Amino acid sequence: MGFVRETCALGEIAGRLGWDQETMMAPGSAPQRAEEMAAMESVLHARKMDARVGEWLDALEGADIGEVEAAQLRLIRREFDRATKVPAKLASEIARVTSAAQGIWAEARAAENFADFAPTLEKVVALRREEADALAQGGDRYDALLQDYEPGTSAAEISTMFDNMRPRLVALRERILGSEFTPVALTRDFDIDAQMSLSNELAIGFGYDFTRGRLDKAVHPFSSGSGNDVRITTRTAAQDPFNCIYSTIHEVGHACYEQNISQDYLLTPLGRGVSMGVHESQSRIYENQIGRSAAYTSYLFAKMKDAFGDIGVADAEAFFATVNRVRSGYIRTEADEIHYNLHVMLRFDLEQQLISGALDVADLPDAWNTRFESDFGVAVDKPSNGCLQDVHWSVGLFGYFPTYSLGNLYAGCLNEAMHAAEPGLDAEFAKGDTSRATAWLAQNVQQHGGRYTSADVITRACGKEPSEAPLLAYLEEKFGRIYNL
Amino acid sequence: MGFVRETCALGEIAGRLGWDQETMMAPGSAPQRAEEMAAMESVLHARKMDARVGEWLDALEGADIGEVEAAQLRLIRREFDRATKVPAKLASEIARVTSAAQGIWAEARAAENFADFAPTLEKVVALRREEADALAQGGDRYDALLQDYEPGTSAAEISTMFDNMRPRLVALRERILGSEFTPVALTRDFDIDAQMSLSNELAIGFGYDFTRGRLDKAVHPFSSGSGNDVRITTRTAAQDPFNCIYSTIHEVGHACYEQNISQDYLLTPLGRGVSMGVHESQSRIYENQIGRSAAYTSYLFAKMKDAFGDIGVADAEAFFATVNRVRSGYIRTEADEIHYNLHVMLRFDLEQQLISGALDVADLPDAWNTRFESDFGVAVDKPSNGCLQDVHWSVGLFGYFPTYSLGNLYAGCLNEAMHAAEPGLDAEFAKGDTSRATAWLAQNVQQHGGRYTSADVITRACGKEPSEAPLLAYLEEKFGRIYNL
The missing domain is CATH 1.10.1370.30 (Neurolysin; domain 3)
Known part of the structure; x- marks a missing residue:
């Protein structure tokens, strides 16, 4: 179904925006990006519960299809059911509250004061x-x-x-x-560029395909994307080369999973x-x-x-x-x-x-x-x-x-x-x-x-x-x- | 109108994908990206000619509104009219033909043979x-x-x-x-990193706001994005520092326009x-x-x-x-x-x-x-x-x-x-x-x-x-x- 494929492609775009935000985007772009992401999420949400998907699923109910097609339908049905079961008002309230909650949590943590966070957590x-x-x-x-x-x-x-x-x-x-x-324990400093270069080499050794991805730095390492655009990040600390090396290998594991599907x-x-x-x-x-x-x-x-x-x-x-x-x-x-x-x-x-x-x-x-x-x-x-x-x-x-x-x-x-x-x-x-x-x-x-x-x-x-x-x-x-x- | 604002936000996302493609994306990701972009364009096109926009424009026809609102309506009307005047079949045929034509042009240019390109250009x-x-x-x-x-x-x-x-x-x-x-004429080589670092300094001098943008290299320099996420690119050649410097200043001009709106x-x-x-x-x-x-x-x-x-x-x-x-x-x-x-x-x-x-x-x-x-x-x-x-x-x-x-x-x-x-x-x-x-x-x-x-x-x-x-x-x-x- 072309519509579902398009939705998957749009989902990949949303993922790429997340990657960009953590690796490339300038800090002053954050408020605009939040609005861009919200627009994207709203498009994706509407598509997931689009009535055409429901009708299409119903029409295929009990049809004689292959095992792979059946597996596709199972996932589409799950996403459609999830999107339609949750009232729109509740979904948007959850988005609103959790979006603010992260900031409140970060402040409470910095202040070492659980009570500041408790009312928000109760709401969540x-x-x-x-x-x-x-x-x-x-x-x-x-x-x-x-x-x-x-x-x-x-x-x-x-x-x-x-x-x-x-x-x-x-x-x-x-x-x-x-x-x-x-x-x-390691006690000396380790050159940051040499850490990155070694990480790069190890990633290749573990089978990460750089022709369909890239390695950058991020505060919290992650892997992002599916199929033929799967990107990884790592981080560096002069005194702790294992952080860089094992973050890289960890994310390579995630990324190879996606790249090898x-x-x-x-x-x-x-x-x-x-x-x-x-x-x-x-x-x-x-x-x-x-x-x-x-x-x-x-x-x-x-x-x-x-x-x-x-x-x-x-x-x-x-x-x-x-x-x-x-x-x-x-x-x-x-x-x-x-x-x-x-x-x-x-x-x-x-x-x-x-x-x-x-x-x-x-x-x-x-x-x-x-x-x-x-x-x-x-x-x-x-x-x-x-x-x-x-x-x-x-x-x-x-x-x-x-x-x-x-x-x-x-x-x-x-x-x-x-x-x-x-x-x-x-x-x-x-x-x-x-x-x-x-x-x-x-x-x-x-x-x-x-x-x-x-x-x-x-x-x-x-x-x-x-x-x-x-x-x-x-x-x-x-x-x-x-x-x- | 929230719908139009969301469309603008989605347009920004499409622009960012273009930036990513020219600066960050690995070459092996290109076919998948083409499909992602097509999905995004299809969403944007549908929104531009969405019947709700037409109804909303008609309802506001002749309303007593301020000058700025009138200017907004003028642009929304123009885009709506453009999208609705062109038959969908023609629009998709143009997209299909021009997408292939670029490759045919590049091959004809490399082969120095205009005849290879002529039938395609006739179609376009x-x-x-x-x-x-x-x-x-x-x-x-x-x-x-x-x-x-x-x-x-x-x-x-x-x-x-x-x-x-x-x-x-x-x-x-x-x-x-x-x-x-x-x-x-300049005849010596100029260190590439020093060219980039000078370009960076000149960009700041010309008022480019790096807290809401960034400078990268691209094969063909461009500026991309609006509002608070406007990114520029430049290129470098060891023997021609003016290429880097004036490409940067040129793109800073484009970018400052967008940043200063x-x-x-x-x-x-x-x-x-x-x-x-x-x-x-x-x-x-x-x-x-x-x-x-x-x-x-x-x-x-x-x-x-x-x-x-x-x-x-x-x-x-x-x-x-x-x-x-x-x-x-x-x-x-x-x-x-x-x-x-x-x-x-x-x-x-x-x-x-x-x-x-x-x-x-x-x-x-x-x-x-x-x-x-x-x-x-x-x-x-x-x-x-x-x-x-x-x-x-x-x-x-x-x-x-x-x-x-x-x-x-x-x-x-x-x-x-x-x-x-x-x-x-x-x-x-x-x-x-x-x-x-x-x-x-x-x-x-x-x-x-x-x-x-x-x-x-x-x-x-x-x-x-x-x-x-x-x-x-x-x-x-x-x-x-x-x-x-």
């Missing part, structure tokens, strides 16, 4: 609840929100896996922090990654299971010595420990592979309670701090290190957090299956050659875009349903080796 | 004639096309001025090329430059009447010595001559202030004949070459130096060429009026201070955006109607001085 929670009720039509409220980010899954399914994972992660975390061993699906609903969780599985397996492996870091160690001279780390084994250093900390985005999932589970549990009404916004800081101390063994010292640290809830993102850990969990499954299917990968990683691994991921996950549901695509790739077991085995093995546990 | 001419007839509704065909670029003017009005100008320019050209004096008109039909001719008057007065003046070039001479060391030119007077060197040449875009208008007039006369049918496409090369030899005193040696040199006709731009010289002519009028109103500008230009001049232009031309017609805005600024006299006087005085005529 109330509006998203109302929206969830409209979407759920009698079903579970939180599950309805989850569908925006991880369609086809439920909080109950996720909880089963997360609840199995949490005690073992807490225990692993305690054993690591209680160990005698402390990896060396079958060209048959270009500018159609199938032509995008199927869910946030599967997307995160690609970024994480590139970044962690491959990029932070002993084999790959031995290659990276040599590259860094070439680029920067003596980096103050004795050998590849010590460098492997440095890259994977586990440290207690308050901030999710700075967390290592162990702490990261504990951060997410905390948010997942609390946001379910906020949406169900079991937890009042006023009681959020206490609930956060209590849970944090229990899982992390440290008391939260200030709101910016606690429940005010993330932007997500201010802009109404409820149901988004669990997809981060779901991505890690899927990455664990894929990593196990990939090494089983392609023996001897480590020897290639040690030479910086990830091509057989990325080809396996392209073949088994990426090419399919939105054709299968997220659990299906992982199940098909791995030959079994996703579970937390491979991720836990991987973490216990890897960190057991590094910390001599 | 026929389609644009058909469109012109639909638009003219009994009026003059060529004038109907002219309205897209220079609304409110006619070929007859332009011809009167151009016909007065041509013999005096031909005579001036002959006197210059027959003179004993030859300005020094009253913020009251932001994202409305009045919030853009009123015509191509007035736009070009701003770029040209910045570039030529100010930027290539004896006063300003004395400042630039010092800046270039600071940036590059000895540039091989003895003093400021010699540098003034170097900057304004007149040379015979085939190519419009490389022409000096004298030859440039001769190039344009040739195209203006020939394209009127093509559209009226007085000249067949097959006879175009002969007509071009004959006229060229008569005005330039040189025989055309190959099609790429003759009628295949410009992209314009291939993409259907008929009525566009005259706006270049109209811009020069307006710049001449404005320059005369500006110096009369603001005595002593040259002493400031010699210090690199153009602020009083650019403030006068902002006040008398730029701030008005689309509020007055193009002849009106020039007349209001100058206190008299536009004519070719001031430009000719300026050229004869300036080049008389340089070449001791």
